[in-house]
Amino acid sequence: xxxxxxxxxxxxxxxxxxxxxxxxxxxxxxxxxxxxxxxxxxxxxxxxxxxxxxxxxxxxxxxxxxxxxxxxxxxxxxxxxxxxxxxxxxxxxxxxxxxxxxxxxxxxxxxxxxxxxxxxxxxxxxxxxxxxxxxxxxxxxxxxxxxxxxxxxxxxxxxxxxxxxxxxxxxxxxxxxxxxxxxxxxxxxxxxxxxxxxxxxxxxxxxxxxxxxxxxxxxxxxxxxxxxxxxxxxxxxxxxxxxxxxxxxxxxxxxxxxxxxxxxxxxxxxxxxxxxxxxxxxxxxxxxxxxxxxxxxxxxxxxxxxxxxxxxxxxxxx
Amino acid sequence: xxxxxxxxxxxxxxxxxxxxxxxxxxxxxxxxxxxxxxxxxxxxxxxxxxxxxxxxxxxxxxxxxxxxxxxxxxxxxxxxxxxxxxxxxxxxxxxxxxxxxxxxxxxxxxxxxxxxxxxxxxxxxxxxxxxxxxxxxxxxxxxxxxxxxxxxxxxxxxxxxxxxxxxxxxxxxxxxxxxxxxxxxxxxxxxxxxxxxxxxxxxxxxxxxxxxxxxxxxxxxxxxxxxxxxxxxxxxxxxxxxxxxxxxxxxxxxxxxxxxxxxxxxxxxxxxxxxxxxxxxxxxxxxxxxxxxxxxxxxxxxxxxxxxxxxxxxxxxx
Numbered sequence: 001x002x003x004x005x006x007x008x009x010x011x012x013x014x015x016x017x018x019x020x021x022x023x024x025x026x027x028x029x030x031x032x033x034x035x036x037x038x039x040x041x042x043x044x045x046x047x048x049x050x051x052x053x054x055x056x057x058x059x060x061x062x063x064x065x066x067x068x069x070x071x072x073x074x075x076x077x078x079x080x081x082x083x084x085x086x087x088x089x090x091x092x093x094x095x096x097x098x099x100x101x102x103x104x105x106x107x108x109x110x111x112x113x114x115x116x117x118x119x120x121x122x123x124x125x126x127x128x129x130x131x132x133x134x135x136x137x138x139x140x141x142x143x144x145x146x147x148x149x150x151x152x153x154x155x156x157x158x159x160x161x162x163x164x165x166x167x168x169x170x171x172x173x174x175x176x177x178x179x180x181x182x183x184x185x186x187x188x189x190x191x192x193x194x195x196x197x198x199x200x201x202x203x204x205x206x207x208x209x210x211x212x213x214x215x216x217x218x219x220x221x222x223x224x225x226x227x228x229x230x231x232x233x234x235x236x237x238x239x240x241x242x243x244x245x246x247x248x249x250x251x252x253x254x255x256x257x258x259x260x261x262x263x264x265x266x267x268x269x270x271x272x273x274x275x276x277x278x279x280x281x282x283x284x285x286x287x288x289x290x291x292x293x294x295x296x297x298x299x300x301x302x303x304x305x306x307x308x309x310x311x312x313x314x315x316x317x318x
Numbered sequence: 319x320x321x322x323x324x325x326x327x328x329x330x331x332x333x334x335x336x337x338x339x340x341x342x343x344x345x346x347x348x349x350x351x352x353x354x355x356x357x358x359x360x361x362x363x364x365x366x367x368x369x370x371x372x373x374x375x376x377x378x379x380x381x382x383x384x385x386x387x388x389x390x391x392x393x394x395x396x397x398x399x400x401x402x403x404x405x406x407x408x409x410x411x412x413x414x415x416x417x418x419x420x421x422x423x424x425x426x427x428x429x430x431x432x433x434x435x436x437x438x439x440x441x442x443x444x445x446x447x448x449x450x451x452x453x454x455x456x457x458x459x460x461x462x463x464x465x466x467x468x469x470x471x472x473x474x475x476x477x478x479x480x481x482x483x484x485x486x487x488x489x490x491x492x493x494x495x496x497x498x499x500x501x502x503x504x505x506x507x508x509x510x511x512x513x514x515x516x517x518x519x520x521x522x523x524x525x526x527x528x529x530x531x532x533x534x535x536x537x538x539x540x541x542x543x544x545x546x547x548x549x550x551x552x553x554x555x556x557x558x559x560x561x562x563x564x565x566x567x568x569x570x571x572x573x574x575x576x577x578x579x580x581x582x583x584x585x586x587x588x589x590x591x592x593x594x595x596x597x598x599x600x601x602x603x604x605x606x607x608x609x610x611x612x613x614x615x616x617x618x619x620x621x622x623x624x625x626x627x628x629x630x631x632x633x634x635x636x
Contacts, residue, residue: 072604081604130472144570146471151464153572154448155608158464163602164566168485175602248482252462252570254471284481284493286390286399290473 004061005316006051007309009111010034010070012085015047018302019054019061020309024122026302027061028054040088040097048101066098066106067312069114069304076156078108084174107315111135111304113150113159115261115296116143117314118307124259124297131257132249133296134161134242136264136271139174140182140189146253162186166245185242187217187263193234194220205230221267235267239274246275247282250291261296261303268295322379323634324369325627327429328352328388330403333365336620337372337379338627342440344620345379346372358406358415366419384416384424385630387432387622394474396426402492425633429453429622431468431477433579433614434461435632436625442577442615449575450567451614452479452560454582454589457492458500458507464571480504484563503560505535505581511552512538523548539585553585557592564593565600568609579614579621586613 004027008017011034018029032046055063072083078095080088095106109117116133119125125133129148135141140162144151151158162182163175170179171192183189194207194215206223207215207230223231246258258279264271276293283291298306322345326335329352336347350364373381390401396413398406413424427435434451437443443451447466453459458480462469469476480500481493488497489510501507512525512533523546528537541549564576576597582589594611601609616624 128472130476146464146469146476147467149465149467151571153464154446154574155572155605157604158448158570158572160569160602160604164569165562165600166486168562177600177602244483244486248566249570251478251482252476252567253469254473254476256472282483282495284478284495286475286478287473 002058002061003064005065005067005309005312006063007305007307007312008047008066008068009114009304009308010068010080010086012071012087015043016305017047017051018305018309019058020306022313024306024309026306027058029302029305030054035087040092040094044097044101047098051102063102063104065104065312065316066102067114067308067310067315068094068098068106068108069111069308069311070094070108071111073108073110073113074156075107075109075113075152078106080108105312105316107311109150109152109156109311110141110159111307112141113143113152114307114311115141115298115303116145116150116307118298118303118310119259119261119296120145121310121314122298122306124294125257128256130253131255131259132161132253133259133261134246135262136186136260137262138186138188140186144253144255151253161245161249164245164248166241181241181245185238185245185264190217190220190234190238190264191215193237194230197230197233197237201230203229207231217264217267221270224267224270235270236274238264239271240278242271243275243278243280244282246279246293247284250279250287251284254287255291257292257294259294259296261298265295320376320379321382323383323385323627323630324381325623325625325630326365326384326386327432327622327626328386328398328404330389330405333361334623335365335369336623336627337376338624340631342624342627344623345376347620347623348372353405358410358412362415362419365416369420381420381422383422383630383634384420385432385626385628385633386412386416386424386426387429387626387629388412388426389429391426391428391431392474393425393427393431393470396424398426423630423634425629427468427470427474427629428459429625430459431461431470432625432629433459433616433621434463434468434625436616436621436628437577437614438463439628439632440616440624442612443575446574448571449573449577450479450571451577451579452564453580454504454578455580456504456506458504462571462573469571479563479567482563482566484559499559499563503556503563503582508535508538508552508556508582509533511555512548515548515551515555519548521547525549535582535585539588542585542588553588554592556582557589558596561593561596561598562600564597564611565602568597568605569602572605573609575610575612577612577614579616583613
């Protein structure tokens with residue numbers, strides 16, 4: 001018999017999942033609509049059916065656990081709490097709901113924490129006890145590992161580096177405050193930077209013909225690769241603010257490596273180079289020359305599922 | 319036989335130490351000059367003699383270990399590295415030196431980390447797994463505890479919240495950078511704030527007759543207690559910047575309590591009230607109403623020694 005877990009990544013539109021063995025082989029990968037029915041009970045029904053159907057395709061597997069990554073996921077309570085991007089409102093006791101249908105241990109955390117655990121179990125952090133994963137998507141998520149353990153904090157919500165302040169009275173953030181790192185360093189942040197640069201300078205740019213709503217991080221990356229000065233300057237500025245703020249992060253937990261992950265990390269050296277340079281420039285002396293900034297080692301496609309699966313395996317081995 | 323450790327607190331001028339049992343009773347407390355002779359070998363000789371003399375005063379004790387708190391102390395290497403306030407330059411292998419003369423386990427960390435462990439073992443954090451200790455002295459030191467363990471980071475130097483940036487391009491810091499929290503929130507920081515306020519306003523104040531070199535945090539506290547508006551405004555501003563920056567700290571490790579300790583913490587509510595208010599105002603929504611700011615539960619007099627002793631006891635029980 002092969003022992004497996006199910007790794008589940010809940011998104012606003014789709015929920016992806018995979019059946020994963022201890023070595024990180026994904027036996028099957030699939031997805032369901034997060035909102036096919038009305039509310040979380042309908043989702044539970046759909047997910048249960050899909051998981052059981054897929055498990056039944058393998059005669060030799062035993063389900064040992066389920067790991068779930070979800071926005072605003074709370075590790076201690078097994079809940080999703082006030083997630084702005086999900087249609088389920090308030091506090092959803094998701095682990096309790098799943099336990100009705102699956103008689104195995106079930107674990108839940110937020111998506112960035114799951115990414116960090118994935119990095120530790122299957123990615124480039126296998127030998128590391130102190131590292132940080134930064135996910136650069138629509139927002140900026142983070143998972144912090146110290147002494148080989150993910151930092152959950154007393155309430156399960158630790159690791160919100162995207163909502164630390166990089167500029168006092170800076171850009172308006174969706175959280176209601178101003179100057180949060182994610183308003184600068186994220187796919188949305190770099191769009192805002194491009195528009196600021198287009199406003200401030202008279203530099204020609206292909207990006208002058210694109211609306212804010214149409215503009216994507218990929219388009220900025222493409223333009224930068226072709227030498228567009230506005231796009232290049234936007235990456236430089238993003239790296240400046242990310243590097244400055246990661247110097248703070250180092251002063252908190254002194255990680256050996258900071259991994260970048262997600263949409264904006266796909267720009268590779270365009271984001272890595274200025275981030276590394278400005279991080280190094282801004283580090284306190286005792287940390288200089290010690291901290292690496294690397295692209296995540298998780299396959300982009302499977303990362304969220306694998307991270308959720310890794311959460312389950314890590315917890316089962318405790 | 320009573321089992322004891324020696325807790326040692328190395329300062330620029332004096333080194334204080336105590337013989338401490340498992341329950342936190344300090345059997346004897348004393349001090350030696352840090353620089354009586356020439357260099358660290360002379361210190362080792364003095365310390366060895368003093369420790370052995372004092373141990374010999376008790377017929378019923380067995381020495382189990384030594385814990386040392388020191389500026390720029392490195393937990394992993396047992397070294398003091400480039401401490402600006404000590405006369406020993408470069409990297410001092412202090413634990414190795416002491417091991418020549420004492421055949422027991424010897425542990426070393428920086429003074430703020432020792433304070434945090436003291437808080438956990440003997441102070442107000444006995445039941446807490448996630449908390450932060452902020453020491454408000456000449457500078458701002460910090461010890462961060464997550465999952466019940468002190469965060470040392472990969473290099474032993476984690477927890478330098480005093481050197482995270484609260485104002486981009488702000489006040490010049492002794493570390494060579496600008497805008498570090500400790501340039502605002504420390505005994506020195508509040509002095510600088512008083513002088514800024516004296517420059518900016520025409521408000522009458524007793525503090526207008528005191529030079530920068532003469533001014534102390536105690537004098538500012540006394541003036542504030544008598545209603546001096548400049549002094550009161552200086553505490554308000556200190557609490558503003560400390561509260562704003564501690565909101566970042568919460569986003570990293572989500573502590574249940576933040577303890578204030580050291581010279582400026584003696585001002586009590588003068589510093590607590592604005593810090594609490596501005597922390598709460600600046601917290602991300604998910605953290606609001608969850609984090610306490612309290613004065614440390616360690617006796618001021620013994621705190622550094624007790625913290626170093628607690629380090630030894632905690633390590634011996636691992």
